[in-house]
Amino acid sequence: MSVIGLFYGQCGNQICDSFYSNIYNDLSLNPKHCDYYNESLNKWFNVTKTKKLVPKSILIDTESKTIPHKKSCYQFKNIVSKSCGGSANNWAFGYFHQSKLLLNDTLECVRKELEKSDLLSSFLNVFSSSGGTGSGVGSCIIEQLKNEFPNKTFVNALILPYSNGEVVIQSYNSLLTLSKIYSISDAILVFENDRLHYNCINSLNIKDVTFDDINNLISHQLLSVFQPLNTQTSDLLTKLCDNSHKLLQIRSAPLSKLDCASNCKSLLTSISRQSRFDFLQKKQHKSLSTALICRGVYNPNESDLKPFKDCNSPKTLQLYHQKRKLFNLENCLTVVSNTNNICGSLDSILQDARTLYKFGAYLHHYEKFGVRETHFKTAFDTCDTILNNYKNL
Incomplete structure (x- = not known):
C-alpha cells in the first residue's frame, strides 16, 4: 500500500527533507527483506532498475531555493517549482494566482505516481497555514485533487504558526486554510509550533531550538503513526474522525x-x-x-x-x-x-483574525486577489462551527 506525499512551500519542503531522511534511517536499521522493511519501502519509495530509491513524493513551491538537495541514498524526482517570487505570505495570492502556475504539473506528477503504485492507501499533504504558498497553493491543489480522486483518502498535516509569529496576517491565512480544507479532508493532523517548541526544550533537552529541530520532531511524530503497523494508517486515522470532528493531535x-x-x-x-x-x-x-x-x-x-x-x-x-x-x-x-485540547489554538486564531477584520486591517491585500467579504464571512462561520463542536464534546 503506497502513500503519496505532497509537500508545499518552504515549511512543507523542509519537513519533506527530514521526513524521508528519517524513513531511510529507519529502513537501514532493519534487516533487508523482512516484512517491516518491505512494507515501509513499498509505502514510501519506488525502486529503479539500478536499485536507486525515489520517494513517492511531490515537492511544490514557488521558489526553487527551498527544494531539498539531492541525497546520496535517494533522489527526489517529482519537483514542481516555479521561481516566481513566492506568494507574499498571502493566502489569496497563493490560492487564486500562484496555484495556476503549479496545478497542472502537480496533477500530472500525481497521475504518474498513481500509475506506478499497485494500490494507493492515501494522500498525505504537509504544509503550514501561516504563509501564502503552503496555505493558498496547498488549499487549491488539495481541492483539485479531491475533485479528481474523490474516493481516495486525504490526510492533511497542518502546521499552525507560533502564536507570536513573524507574519502579521497569519491568522487570516490560517482561518482561510482551515475553512477551505476541512470538508475535503478525511483527517487533519494538527501540529502547533508553540507546543513543538516547548517539547523540544522540555522533553528533548534542546537549548537553542531551530526549525530543523521542530521539523525533525514533526517527522518523528508522523512516522510513529505512518510506519508499518498491523493496520493501514489511513484506516486508523479515519476511524478517529467523524464529519464534525477531524482535527487530530x-x-x-x-x-x-x-x-x-x-x-x-x-x-x-x-x-x-x-x-x-x-x-x-x-x-x-x-x-x-x-x-x-x-x-x-x-x-x-x-x-x-x-x-x-x-x-x-x-x-x-x-x-x-x-x-x-x-x-x-x-x-x-x-x-x-x-x-x-485543540480549542485553545482555534480560539486564538479566530480572535486574532477577528481583531484584524474588525478594523479592516490588511483586507485590501486579499481583495485585490478576489477574496471578498463573503469569503471571510464563510470562513469565520465555518471555523466558529468547528470550534463549537469541540467545545461541546
Whole structure:
C-alpha cells in the first residue's frame, strides 16, 4: 500500500527533507527483506532498475531555493517549482494566482505516481497555514485533487504558526486554510509550533531550538503513526474522525528499557491531563476518540491505560502494537487523539483574525486577489462551527 506525499512551500519542503531522511534511517536499521522493511519501502519509495530509491513524493513551491538537495541514498524526482517570487505570505495570492502556475504539473506528477503504485492507501499533504504558498497553493491543489480522486483518502498535516509569529496576517491565512480544507479532508493532523517548541526544550533537552529541530520532531511524530503497523494508517486515522470532528493531535515519546512501565504510565498521565497550552483549564479534558500505538517489546496493561479510559469510553480507545523498533528505540509510545485540547489554538486564531477584520486591517491585500467579504464571512462561520463542536464534546 503506497502513500503519496505532497509537500508545499518552504515549511512543507523542509519537513519533506527530514521526513524521508528519517524513513531511510529507519529502513537501514532493519534487516533487508523482512516484512517491516518491505512494507515501509513499498509505502514510501519506488525502486529503479539500478536499485536507486525515489520517494513517492511531490515537492511544490514557488521558489526553487527551498527544494531539498539531492541525497546520496535517494533522489527526489517529482519537483514542481516555479521561481516566481513566492506568494507574499498571502493566502489569496497563493490560492487564486500562484496555484495556476503549479496545478497542472502537480496533477500530472500525481497521475504518474498513481500509475506506478499497485494500490494507493492515501494522500498525505504537509504544509503550514501561516504563509501564502503552503496555505493558498496547498488549499487549491488539495481541492483539485479531491475533485479528481474523490474516493481516495486525504490526510492533511497542518502546521499552525507560533502564536507570536513573524507574519502579521497569519491568522487570516490560517482561518482561510482551515475553512477551505476541512470538508475535503478525511483527517487533519494538527501540529502547533508553540507546543513543538516547548517539547523540544522540555522533553528533548534542546537549548537553542531551530526549525530543523521542530521539523525533525514533526517527522518523528508522523512516522510513529505512518510506519508499518498491523493496520493501514489511513484506516486508523479515519476511524478517529467523524464529519464534525477531524482535527487530530499526536503525542509521542521514546520509553527507556529500564522501568518502562513507570515511564509509560507517566507519559499517559501527562498527555491525558491539561498542559500549559490547553484552553479548557476549568473543564475536563475530553476526547472523542484515541489511538494508542506502542512500538517495541513493551505493551501497556490495563493499569497503564487507566488515564485514557477515564476520559474515553472503551469503544473509542484503539490499541495497536508493533514489536519492531522505530529508529532503533527500545520502545516508543504514540497517542493520536481527537480532543477538545485543540480549542485553545482555534480560539486564538479566530480572535486574532477577528481583531484584524474588525478594523479592516490588511483586507485590501486579499481583495485585490478576489477574496471578498463573503469569503471571510464563510470562513469565520465555518471555523466558529468547528470550534463549537469541540467545545461541546
